Amino acid sequence: MRVRIAVLVAGLGLASLAQAAELREVRLWAGPDSTRVVFDLSAPVEHRLYPLSKPERIVIDLNGIARPSGVSLPAESKGLVRALRSGERPDGLRVVLDVTEAVKPKSFILQPSGQYGYRLVVDLEGQAKAEQPPPVFTAENKPxxxxxxxxxxxxxxxxxxxxxxxxxxxxxxxxxxxxxxxxxxxxxxxxxxxxxxxxxxxxxxxxxxxxxxxxxxxxxxxxxxxxxxxxxxxxxxxxxxxxxxxxxxxxxxxxxxxxxxxxxxxxxxxxxxxxxxxxxxxxxxxxxxxxxxxxxxxxxxxxxxxxxxxxxxxxxxxxxxxxxxxxxxxxxxxxxxxxxxxxxxxxxxxxxxxxxxxxxxxxxxxxxxxxxxxxxxxxxxxxxxxx
Ligand SMILES: [Zn+2]
The missing domain is CATH 3.40.630.40 (Zn-dependent exopeptidases)
Incomplete structure (x- = not known):
């Protein structure tokens, strides 16, 4: 399998990147077609995201970030994510998502809004499910x-x-x-x-x-x-x-x-x-x-x-x-x-x-x-x- 490595930078200047960011919370949302993982951050971070197979997983490296002891990863499996693990790296934190199938990952940084601060959003899209054909209606029987x-x-x-x-x-x-x-x-x-x-x-x-x-x-x-x-x-x-x-x-x-x-x-x-x-x-x-x-x-x-x-x-x-x-x-x-x-x-x-x-x-x-x-x-x- 070809491994694609995406390198994404928040683009907010090196000054802010130099400050150590803090991971505050990790949330998991499961929709019918995709699963979303959200990292709550105190500041934008540079991150790198890539899939690995056998078994299928997504690796997310967050640079210049430490996980304070109070933050726990979601323990329950949800949608395409079976489990979340994390480990310290010399220059930051690594989070591994064990996924149920080969997924297409996408990620972006969200600016602070409302009750939320900076967020790194990772969207995982599964294989196109066999889409149920829409019911066929005629003029007579269409509800x-x-x-x-x-x-x-x-x-x-x-x-x-x-x-x-x-x-x-x-x-x-x-x-x-x-x-x-x-x-x-x-x-x-x-x-x-x-x-x-x-x-x-x-x-x-x-x-x-x-x-x-x-x-x-x-x-x-x-x-x-x-x-x-x-x-x-x-x-x-x-x-x-x-x-x-x-x-x-x-x-x-x-x-x-x-x-x-x-x-x-x-x-x-x-x-x-x-x-x-x-x-x-x-x-x-x-x-x-x-x-x-x-x-x-x-x-x-x-x-x-x-x-x-x-x-x-x-x-x-x-x-x-x-x-x-x-x-x-x-x-x-x-x-x-x-x-x-x-x-x-x-x-x-x-x-x-x-x-x-x-x-x-x-x-x-x-x-x-x-x-x-x-x-x-x-x-x-x-x-x-x-x-
Ligand atoms: Zn509304």
Missing amino acids: VVVAIDAGHGGEDPGARGRNGLLEKDVALQMARKLARMVNAERDMRAVLIRDGDYYVGLRGRIEKARKAQADLFVSIHANSYKDRAVRGTAVYVLSRNGASSEQARWLANHENAADLIGGVDIPDKDDTLAAVLIDIAQSSAREASFDVGGRLLKALGAVNALQRRDVQQAAFVVLKAPDIPSVLIETAFISNEREERLLGDPASQDRLVRSMLDGIKGYFSSYRPMQQVAYGEGADTGRHAAP
């Missing part, structure tokens, strides 16, 4: 698919309440509850964008929803503000500016653009046609987003005070699927003590989620999903015509 996105996750906790409640946790709890309720409905099916404490990239979230042929994308969050008196529920859809910049992105890739309109080939260089088609998809998705957003506000307003009476607009990346009506719900302010209690209370969560379901059902009872029509014809061969 309404609702993609439910629990905001944040893993190393990204989102906002934190004064009593320690984390946005990523309440978002996942409510997402799972909503998924159960959606799946209990006839002709409706939920897809959880994340179903565990791990991070999914924002574009990856949209991608997952599109693969699942989602008819609606609902992202669940909790809000936070420095003024702890601020409270209430708000619902967001993609702003016009956000939509235009996204159109340019899609135009830059003709294959994407063709995929967007159900496999119709757009002749190369015919940007005008592509722009028109993308614009049509985006406009109808945005109109539908406002419709479902309004219904969600009305339903949620019966459970909690509203921060804003109207559907709000913002350029949130997760709302940028050009062909899926998408809404982001700021369920309540986790920074407000009363609403932190509400968010952490299972019975209140049930009431919030039940009202989300009411809004969603109201929307689907009057709005025929566009996708259903677009996917209908070519459903037996997927979205692209078979050769």
Whole structure:
């Protein structure tokens, strides 16, 4: 096996590298496709990372760093990591990850943000698992698919309440509850964008929803503000500016653009046609987003005070699927003590989620999903015509 050695330098100047850095904590996060190891550091460090086989393992050398006696490595196996070991080296610390299979490692340094300081992140990607083929639907039997996105996750906790409640946790709890309720409905099916404490990239979230042929994308969050008196529920859809910049992105890739309109080939260089088609998809998705957003506000307003009476607009990346009506719900302010209690209370969560379901059902009872029509014809061969 070819051994590839990656040498990465934080690039923050030699002065800071010269200071001895300290390892403060090591965390392990397992997602369905990858496993993430995070080293909490007092300062950026130079590191070297390489895989070895027989048995499969990843060696991480951290230069100029000592492990203080108080820091212990995660003891439990998680995802692709079976065990972590460490040993002193003359010029630093060596950490060895025993892995369950040959993995592709990637690493980068994160700058301090929020509660975290410098972090070295090592992402391990396993062999592509035999991907389950997406279910094939015809226009007649396709259920309404609702993609439910629990905001944040893993190393990204989102906002934190004064009593320690984390946005990523309440978002996942409510997402799972909503998924159960959606799946209990006839002709409706939920897809959880994340179903565990791990991070999914924002574009990856949209991608997952599109693969699942989602008819609606609902992202669940909790809000936070420095003024702890601020409270209430708000619902967001993609702003016009956000939509235009996204159109340019899609135009830059003709294959994407063709995929967007159900496999119709757009002749190369015919940007005008592509722009028109993308614009049509985006406009109808945005109109539908406002419709479902309004219904969600009305339903949620019966459970909690509203921060804003109207559907709000913002350029949130997760709302940028050009062909899926998408809404982001700021369920309540986790920074407000009363609403932190509400968010952490299972019975209140049930009431919030039940009202989300009411809004969603109201929307689907009057709005025929566009996708259903677009996917209908070519459903037996997927979205692209078979050769
Ligand atoms: Zn959030």
